[in-house]
Amino acid sequence: MDKVFKALADETRRRLLDRLHENNGQTLGELCERIEMARQSVTQHLAVLEAANLVSTVRRGREKLHYLNPVPLHEMQERWIDKFERPRLSALGAVKRRAEEAMTDKPTYVYVTYIESTPEKVWDALTDADLTAAYWGHSNVSDWRTGSRWQHVRTDDSGIADVVGTVVESERPTRLVTTWASPDEEDQPERHSRVTFDIRPHADIVRLTVTHEDLNDEGERADVATGWPAVLSNLKSLLETGSPLPQEPWQVPAS
Incomplete structure (x- = not known):
């Protein structure tokens, strides 16, 4: 859990997660767009997110696609939110669904x-x-x-x-x-x-x-x-x- 909080503490890494939230399954080149930072620096930030299990990667041919992994966020919800507030939080479920959508018209999990x-x-x-x-x-x-x-x-x-x-x-x-x-x-x-x-x-x-x-x-x-x-x-x-x-x-x- 410490790795998750450390990863989320950086604004650039939060922006990368936002990018994946908007459009899941992106290449490194696509993630570098709209971020004024060297490709190597973005790679280092993605490595931190992967180490925290917030981002997972899948090889498809020569491409390496990056996906937002909602599991650590769900664990944070259970540990830090649900035990204080019992009402069901539908917003996080909606984020998870969007985060798992593919780059095609058909859904992906x-x-x-x-x-x-x-x-x-x-x-x-x-x-x-x-x-x-x-x-x-x-x-x-x-x-x-x-x-x-x-x-x-x-x-x-x-x-x-x-x-x-x-x-x-x-x-x-x-x-x-x-x-x-x-x-x-x-x-x-x-x-x-x-x-x-x-x-x-x-x-x-x-x-x-x-x-x-x-x-x-x-x-x-x-x-x-x-x-x-x-x-x-x-x-x-x-x-x-x-x-x-x-x-x-x-x-x-x-x-």
Whole structure:
């Protein structure tokens, strides 16, 4: 939390966050516009924001896109605002929604988490059928080769897949990209969304960035914004403690 307050104390860094709030997913060159500062200085400010987990980056081809990560702001809200003022603050929720919008017309959701593990173990947790069954309630089934089909299969022995798609990129243990669709829309590519898992070493831990893009509407974005934090919290618990959370997060009634 100290890193967050330090990052927010600087006016330039607050301006960079404002820029991402206005238009999320920008390159370094785009962020340098309207800021009278050398490119190297802007890079240093972005490094401070990344260290505070206020900004996350995603590689797309040769470009490096910067996203506002609302999680530390939410944690500040819980610690410094909610315990003093109980009314629900809808304004922060609106900021979060805008911060997660993509540079396209379709909504995007980005989530970053840090896990005490190795990239190989995180990759296996995302792709191994038995491990995904342990923390996700579904088994992810595929040979995980580029171009292969994958399925998100229920663990009740019914064999029913609730999500299907194609493996777009597969670079163990650092990057996995898949399309997502409901089985009845598998032949409608315009309805498919796309999920990217970026797995990067971060000192002695791992930074996992999940980008879910090309969502069909804000309702679907709201659903994944609830689902991904729950799933990834369960994954984190499994890798760090050997067991998933005692109760599946998505089954806990909202307070």
